[in-house]
Amino acid sequence: MKEMDLVRDVLDKQVVDRDETKMGRVDGLLLEVRAGQPPRIDSIEMGFVVLARRLHPRLEEWLERLRRRFGVSSIRKTARYRVPWSAVKDVNPYCVQLDVAALDTPAFDWERWLRDHVVAHVPGVDS
Amino acid sequence: MKKWMQLALGILTGVGGFFDIGNLATSAQAGASFRFQLLWSLLLGTLLVIFLVEMSGRFAAVTRKALPDAIREHFGFSAWLAPFVVLTLVHFLVLASEIGGICFALHLVTGLPAAAWALPVAVLTWLFLWRSTFGTIENSTSLLGLLTLAFVVAAVRHHPPTGELLAGVLPSLPHHDPAKYWFIAVSILGSVLAPYLFYFYSSGAVEDEWDSSYVGVNRGIAFLGMGFGSLVALTAIVVAALVLAPRGIQVDDYHQAALMLTDAFPFWGFVLFAAAMAIACLGAALEVSLSMAYTTAQTFGWNWGEDLDPREDARFCLVYTGAILLSSLLILFGIDPLKLTLVTMAINAAVLPFVAIPFLLLMNDRKLLKEHANGWISNSIAAFLLVLSIVLAVVSIPLVIVGGS
Amino acid sequence: MRNFFSLQSSVARGCGAILVFAALACQHKTPDQELLDKADPVGAWIATLQMAGEKWLANSVPTSFVKTTCEAADEDLDQAAGETAKSQAGPAVRDPLRQLISQARAAGKGLRRAAVANDRPGAAQEVRRLAGLRSGFAALKRRQEGAP
Numbered sequence: 216m217k218e219m220d221l222v223r224d225v226l227d228k229q230v231v232d233r234d235e236t237k238m239g240r241v242d243g244l245l246l247e248v249r250a251g252q253p254p255r256i257d258s259i260e261m262g263f264v265v266l267a268r269r270l271h272p273r274l275e276e277w278l279e280r281l282r283r284r285f286g287v288s289s290i291r292k293t294a295r296y297r298v299p300w301s302a303v304k305d306v307n308p309y310c311v312q313l314d315v316a317a318l319d320t321p322a323f324d325w326e327r328w329l330r331d332h333v334v335a336h337v338p339g340v341d342s
Numbered sequence: 343m344k345k346w347m348q349l350a351l352g353i354l355t356g357v358g359g360f361f362d363i364g365n366l367a368t369s370a371q372a373g374a375s376f377r378f379q380l381l382w383s384l385l386l387g388t389l390l391v392i393f394l395v396e397m398s399g400r401f402a403a404v405t406r407k408a409l410p411d412a413i414r415e416h417f418g419f420s421a422w423l424a425p426f427v428v429l430t431l432v433h434f435l436v437l438a439s440e441i442g443g444i445c446f447a448l449h450l451v452t453g454l455p456a457a458a459w460a461l462p463v464a465v466l467t468w469l470f471l472w473r474s475t476f477g478t479i480e481n482s483t484s485l486l487g488l489l490t491l492a493f494v495v496a497a498v499r500h501h502p503p504t505g506e507l508l509a510g511v512l513p514s515l516p517h518h519d520p521a522k523y524w525f526i527a528v529s530i531l532g533s534v535l536a537p538y539l540f541y542f543y544s545s546g547a548v549e550d551e552w553d554s555s556y557v558g559v560n561r562g563i564a565f566l567g568m569g570f571g572s573l574v575a576l577t578a579i580v581v582a583a584l585v586l587a588p589r590g591i592q593v594d595d596y597h598q599a600a601l602m603l604t605d606a607f608p609f610w611g612f613v614l615f616a617a618a619m620a621i622a623c624l625g626a627a628l629e630v631s632l633s634m635a636y637t638t639a640q641t642f643g644w645n646w647g648e649d650l651d652p653r654e655d656a657r658f659c660l661v662y663t664g665a666i667l668l669s670s671l672l673i674l675f676g677i678d679p680l681k682l683t684l685v686t687m688a689i690n691a692a693v694l695p696f697v698a699i700p701f702l703l704l705m706n707d708r709k710l711l712k713e714h715a716n717g718w719i720s721n722s723i724a725a726f727l728l729v730l731s732i733v734l735a736v737v738s739i740p741l742v743i744v745g746g747s
Numbered sequence: 748m749r750n751f752f753s754l755q756s757s758v759a760r761g762c763g764a765i766l767v768f769a770a771l772a773c774q775h776k777t778p779d780q781e782l783l784d785k786a787d788p789v790g791a792w793i794a795t796l797q798m799a800g801e802k803w804l805a806n807s808v809p810t811s812f813v814k815t816t817c818e819a820a821d822e823d824l825d826q827a828a829g830e831t832a833k834s835q836a837g838p839a840v841r842d843p844l845r846q847l848i849s850q851a852r853a854a855g856k857g858l859r860r861a862a863v864a865n866d867r868p869g870a871a872q873e874v875r876r877l878a879g880l881r882s883g884f885a886a887l888k889r890r891q892e893g894a895p
Contacts, residue, residue: 227415229643240414240643261643266419309406326645329656337472337652453811519784589798590881592791594823597816601798604807612808 219306221256229310230261232317239322241311242266245297256300259311261322264294291324349559355480356567357574358487362626363443364436364533364690365575366619367683370599372526373582374592375519378502378510381579383527385511387534388572390730392564393723394698397705397716398540399560402547404714409544411640413700416707425696426641432693433538433634435686438669440630441467442679443623446596450616457676464670467627471662476549476648479632483625490574490618496606497577500584507580525745528738529684531730532691534572541697542633545640549648557714581606596680627666635661685742692738694731702728778835783891785834786844789827790884792820793851797877800858800870810862817859824852843887851880 219225221244230238243260264282268275282294298313305312317323372380402408407415410429414422444467445459470479516523552560585605586593593599603611632648639646639658646658673679702724705716716724776784799816802808828848831841854876861869 222418227418229411229415237643237645242419269418269420270423326656329660330653333660334652334656449815450812453809453815590790590794590885591798592787594788594791595819597799597812597819598791598795600812601795601802601808604802608805608807612802612812 224306225256225259225311228306230259230322231310231312232315232320233304233313234316235310235312236317238313238317238320239296243269243295258297258299259303261296261298262294290328291321293321296321345555345559348556349562351481352559352563353567353570354488355484356563357571358490359480359484359625359629360568360571361487361490361493361574361578361618361622362533362536363439363619363623363683364529364536364687366443366578366599366622367593367596367680368526368530368533368687369575369578370582370586370593370602371684372530373579373584374586374598375526376516376523377583377587378506378580379514379516380523380527380530381507381510381576382513383530384534384572384576384579387531388568390723390727391534391539391572392568393720394535394540394727395543395568396561396564397720397724398544398701399547399552399564400557400714401701401705401711402544403552403556403560404554404711406548406553407544408548408636408640409541409701410637412704412710414641416704416710417700422641422700425700426637428693428696429537429541429637430634432536432686432690433630433637434665434669435682435689436536436538437627437630437634437665438672438677439679439683439686440623440627441666441670442673442677442682444620444627445673446679447616447620447623450600450619451613456679457674460670460674463673464666467624467631468663468666470624470628471631471648471666472652472659474648476546479628479648480546483621483628486621487625489614490622492603492607492614492618493574493577493581496603496611497580497584499606500581502580502584519745521741521745523745524737525684525688525741528691528734528741529687531734532687532689532694532738534575535694536687536690537693537697538630538633540701541637542629545633545636554714578602594680631662631665634665635659688738688742691731691734693735695728695735698727698731779837779840779891782831782834782836782840782844783888785830786827788823789844789848789851790881790888792823792855793847793877793880793884796820796851796855796858797874797881800862800874800877803862804867804870804874810865813862814859817855820855821852824848824855828852840887840891843883847880847884847887851877854880 226241226244228241230241232238239261241259242262242265245257245260246254247257248254264275264278267278279294282288298315302313302315303311304314318327369384372383398409401412405412410422410426413425441460441463442456444463445456448454448459448463449456547556547560581602582593582599585602586598591598591601600612600615603615605611607614635658636646638644638661639655644657645655647655650658652659672682704710705720705724708715795816799808799813803810803813828845831845831848834841854873858870858873858877860866861873
């Protein structure tokens with residue numbers, strides 16, 4: 216079993232998908248606390264709201280409220296994209312690789328929306 | 343491409359790409375008001391930026407990561423947030439200053455007001471980024487930027503007094519206007535040690551797919567590219583000292599600087615100045631807006647790369663688009679471009695500790711860099727830079743208030 | 748890391764405050780000296796207009812440049828005139844300076860007119876006038892520096 220320093224090797228690491236497309240960063244980690252046993256990683260979390268919590272819990276609430284007010288949930292379905300640890304394919308010095316396709320995940324919600332609704336309409340783009 | 347060809351290209355682009363609006367404004371002011379007395383400030387800044395650029399390139403080549411990427415990863419989001427916000431702010435101000443420079447150059451040749459050029463220039467700059475690849479941008483604007491060597495030629499033609507020149511290499515106290523003297527000294531350092539420079543350089547190295555075998559090439563580019571590049575800024579001081587100072591012209595407005603090359607080149611001087619200003623500022627504007635996009639995208643882990651089609655990295659592209667548009671508004675609404683530039687240079691100097699300290703710490707991480715971590719020479723320079731940057735952080739804002747009027 | 752940054756910023760703020768107060772305290776100038784220091788741009792613009800005129804006559808710069816330079820000069824000279832009027836300096840400094848500024852503005856307008864009309868002798872005349880104003884300004888500064 217490989218030893219891993221969670222903060223040094225996982226947190227804030229670049230997350231990539233199956234094809235090594237950059238998806239985001241490990242913004243947060245969820246650990247499962249079990250009685251009488253050492254804690255276990257449950258999942259990694261990605262999202263601005265997760266980052267906000269690291270700065271200050273109230274910031275997280277405020278950001279969530281903003282999200283609801285401005286109705287961006289139509290674009291980005293979940294504020295927190297939670298990836299179960301089982302989906303993690305590899306952790307190496309460069310990135311954390313997930314066994315998913317970026318385009319199918321909430322991490323790419325904004326990227327997809329911007330591509331389809333903004334970039335596609337710019338005159339300089341070849342189709 | 344063979345390594346030596348890349349070295350040659352890197353040196354040429356380093357020389358052509360060195361000069362930007364910050365150097366132009368501060369060099370013209372320094373030469374016009376204090377003749378050769380401030381040469382020491384430029385030389386000090388050059389020495390330090392050579393080492394910063396060398397470290398930045400070495401880091402990217404060995405770790406295959408750019409600075410914002412590595413700093414967030416190593417120090418965590420909470421620690422990176424403040425430097426990131428500060429870095430974004432200075433990027434923005436520098437971008438506005440560069441756009442202001444392009445607009446003024448166009449104003450010189452057309453007579454139309456600079457503010458009128460703000461949106462067309464913004465669109466042009468954006469179009470370059472949207473359609474080009476990294477290599478095209480880097481090479482085309484920096485090679486065209488060799489036009490700034492006009493300052494070197496002009497300086498030689500003026501036959502500067504070598505005794506006075508050499509005296510300016512050593513720091514000296516001003517005979518008049520000390521507040522202005524130190525303000526310009528700090529601004530010169532800020533224009534040469536601009537944070538966007540060494541941050542951009544690391545992302546550029548990753549775009550160019552450098553690896554450990556490029557450490558030698560990088561050293562050559564840093565020393566020779568930056569070294570000879572600063573010659574342009576140095577000769578700009580010399581030319582201002584020999585053309586403007588004797589006539590009692592101090593540079594409070596870009597119109598006064600525009601006369602600089604008309605003595606050495608009676609027929610072409612005016613056009614050369616405008617062309618050099620436009621190209622230098624365009625090249626820098628492209629770099630700064632890209633640097634903003636790199637920093638933001640890497641901080642949040644988005645897909646990034648100038649070689650990618652905008653459809654593949656929409657968020658990255660929208661950062662530089664938004665940055666160019668918003669900063670051009672500053673020029674559109676008529677902010678004095680020279681004052682903006684000078685204040686921005688002082689702010690560059692003021693924020694140096696925040697943006698350089700995480701970087702310098704990483705340069706000593708042996709796990710990351712293995713045998714390429716900083717040796718005692720680089721660390722001595724780094725220590726000196728650290729002390730200097732803290733001094734600059736303390737004095738620059740008060741100097742803007744007292745000496746920058 | 749966070750503690751280090753916050754310590755750094757509070758030290759910086761403290762030193763900055765001290766420096767600003769020190770600098771302001773050192774502004775120990777008489778109103779006459781202060782006005783003349785503020786008037787440095789006036790001398791610079793007079794010299795700039797003179798050089799712009801000379802270069803136009805030598806066909807080194809286009810007419811549009813002379814036009815826009817005269818406009819930029821006029822704006823700054825106007826500002827200088829306003830500051831002179833507000834200043835506490837004595838009449839020995841204020842009056843000659845005020846005259847210099849208004850004459851410089853007139854010469855600037857004259858130069859602009861001559862360049863636009865391609866009137867070379869007219870432009871040459873304004874250039875000579877500006878040269879005279881430049882010596883006048885230099886003399887004023889020298890007198891003030893020589894004074895106790």
